[in-house]
Amino acid sequence: MEDSKNVGGGILFGLIVVFVLAIISSLIISLLLTFTSLQESSVQFVVTAISFVSLFIGGFISGGKGKQKGWMIGGLTGLSYSLIIFLFQYLGQDSLFNLQQTIYHVCYILTAMMGGILGVNMSNNKSRAA
Template identity: 45%
Template sequence: MVMRRFTALLYGWITIFLLMLVSSFILALIIRFSEMGESTLHWLTFGLGIVYVFAGGIFAGIKGKEKGWMLGALTGLGYSLFIFLYQFLAYNQLFDGQQWLYHGLFLTAAILGGITGVNFQGNQE
C-alpha cells in the first residue's frame, strides 16, 4: 500500500517536471527567435504551471487508485518543497507573499488533479 502511494507520487512529480522541461525548451525558443520578451510570458508560465501540477495530480491519482486528495496534496507539496529548496539553496531567497499565493494555488490544483485521477478509474478492478 505504501509502496503504491510512493510510486504514484513519483509518477506525479516526474510528470510535472517532464512537462516543465519540454515547455521551458519551447518557451526559450520562442523568446530566442521572436521579439517576445521574458516579462510577457509571466502569466503564460504561471498558467502552464497550474496545468502541469494538475496533470501531475491526475497521474498520481490514477496510479494510486485511492485517496486522491492526499496523493494530490503530497504531489503539490513535494513540488513546492523542491522549488523552495532550489530557490533557497541556489539564490538564498525565501518565498515572498506572492509566491506563497502561487504555491497555494499549485497545491489546490494538485489536490483537484488527484481527486480527478482517482475518479478516472471508475469501478474497474
C-alpha cells in the same frame, strides 16, 4: 504495504511528469523568447497557466496511480513539488519564498489536489467498467 507502494509510486510518477512537462515547456518558451520578438512580460500569463496545467496533470496521474485518497496523493505531489522548488531557491539563491510565491505554491498544491481527486475517480471508473 501495497497501499503505501501505490501512494509513493503515484507521487513519484506524478512529480516526474510535472518536471518533464516543466522542462519541455521551458525549452519551448525559451526558444520562442530567443528567436522571436516576444518579451518575457508578454508570456508571463502563459507560463503561469502552463505551471498550473502541469501540476494538475501531475496530480491527476499520481491519483490514478495511487487509486485511493486522491486529495492526499495530489496534495503530497504538489507539496513535494513546492518543497523541491523551495530547496532549490533557498540553497541556490539564499532566499525564501515571498508572499506572491507562497500564494502561487498554495494554489499549486490545491490544483494538484484537484487533479488527484479526478485521477482517482477516473481510474475507479475504468476498473468498474472492466
